[in-house]
Amino acid sequence: MRFSFIALASVATLLAACSSRPPLTAQAPAASAVAPQKTASASAQGNSVNQAQLDAEKLAAQVRQQRADLNASQVLFDFDDYRVKSDYTDMLQKQAQFMKAQGIDKLVLQGNSDERGGAEYNLALGQKRADAVRKALVLLGAPEDRIETISFGKEKPKATCHEESCWSQNRRVDFVHSDKH
Template sequence: MTMTRSQSVLSSRSLALGVLAAAALALAGCGSRVKLDDKASGAAPITSAAPGEGAGAGGVASSNVAPVVVAPDANDAAASNIARIVYFDFDSFLVKDEFRPVVEAHARRMNAARDTRIVIEGHTDERGGREYNLALGQRRAEAVQRSLTLLGVSAERIEAVSFGEERPAATGSDESAWSQNRRAEIKDR
């Protein structure tokens, strides 16, 4: 059986429309009414590594932050006194200015001890759906990871994971508990 050219074109268009319709349905099923805000207001993220190094992680051009280096012998004493939690605003994954010293201290520690590896665990409060919270927790962990890489830490030494709302630091359904649960924890591996 042979098809005419017009039948072939019609068949191709029908197939293309079917594929597009299936893709639209699949995406609609994954949708959420709550959106992650890529351009959230608040503190500006850490945006550079060392001057003149070109593009950093994620293609961000470096501009004005020098690499942070500390003497290796000071590393062990400093590590025990460094805060290990970065807190976030509601529905945000931007590292706030008040937590930059925490990120910078970990960058100094990791640049001094080149064999140190960490895992960054992203967490959320209980509000939002499971999938949304897992995605937001991942973005929080990756924001801290990106900040560390921009300060000279190799991305291969950092693992970013999300637990979403599954491991709360505080129980309760009020702002006090929620603010403690919106966090990224930095842990040594």
Template sequence: MKNILTCAAAAALLGACATTPPPAAPAAPVAAAQPAPAKPVAAVVAPAPVLPPYKDPSNILYKERSVFFDFDNYTVKPVYNTALTAHGKFLSTAADIKVRVEGNSDERGSAEYNLALGQKRAEAVKKVLVVQGAKEAQVEAVSFGKEKPKAEGHNEAAWSQNRRADIVYP
């Protein structure tokens, strides 16, 4: 037991005599952590849906779909040539698209007369579209006579808006 006590005393003395390590030299100042330069990330932009020209508000096929007529007349005026040419050329390249030309008239005259006049107006516009490249089967001509007025009223301003043929896409 004496050996054990001697060993314990020696261990205690050696532990008490241990030298403390010298103080560490101050570390060199570290520069403030710089964030890594950001890599430019390409913005993910969803591609704009491609609209068919007849649904694009900036396209003539969308903006100019009505042909207006003089009283008791179904002759297409030259002012509509540009728009009708655009419609005809488009239809010539899009064989799967069909349009309806709806002929209309003002309220003056009998229902039968106005249906016939509306049909003549629709047929006149259809003829121009076919001459410009549309296929006969792509264009249907119908008449609504005085049943679908664009403008309400009983004066020339309203009547002139109702004497028309409208090109209607699907």
């Protein structure tokens, strides 16, 4: 009987030892040591994503500003002429470089004339001016398939007085960049 009692006590002790848990203080440091690593890693990853998003937004803002600056450009022409003057080479080079760098941009060149002459003549002259600027841009490396030309003739004056100071502002090609197709 004594043997049974010892065997029973041994089994009870063994079962009790297997079912007991380590004290909470032993688990707490291990859990807290792992948690900061996960938090730090998640935080670093979150910061990386946030920084990438901020960088992308900054780049997009820079491109929008470049586009606005280029849209403010124009090429002016002499009376009854559609030759692009060499004075515009640097500006046209910037236009071409932007078009090459921005693979989705389209450019509309809007040809204009002053009020003197008939409507048909001024539409044709405005078209020749826009086509001349397009040819110059293509020669500088701008993608031809993303440049469109249109003529407004005398229908879209920039200045409205009836003298040379206004007419010289109306003989122009305007640039309209767009990232929409």
